[in-house]
Amino acid sequence: MSVAKTTPKLSASRAAEIEAKRAGNPLSLSALPSDGTFRLMCPVCDKPNALSVRFCTGCGFGLSERDVARVSENVFLDLVRGEDIGAHVWSRKERVIVLEDRFPAADYHLQVSLC
16 A cells, blocks of 8 residues: 655645744754754644654655754653643543544555555
8 A cells, every 4th residue: 555645735824934933943953952852843733753854754744954843852751740742631540541642653654565
């Protein structure tokens, strides 16, 4: 099964908003601080991506070196501590947390071969 990547269609005002956000970001891939964990954050779907990719692995939008942002080193530990990670928590018990993951595997994370 092959999944084709499509770039999200944006209105002119949304594209201008993204470019303004990029221009105002003080961080850049070419000059990252040595402390912290950084990812390229997609300005369309907010998915964190590896610093080496040029297109979002969630929605396929083209990433810029100005899309870099500092991120938590352990998002699940943040969740256990009660910090807001941007995910809806359906149930929280002593040993189990059920949440709606904002960043599930996208269609093109999987290469499926049906026999």
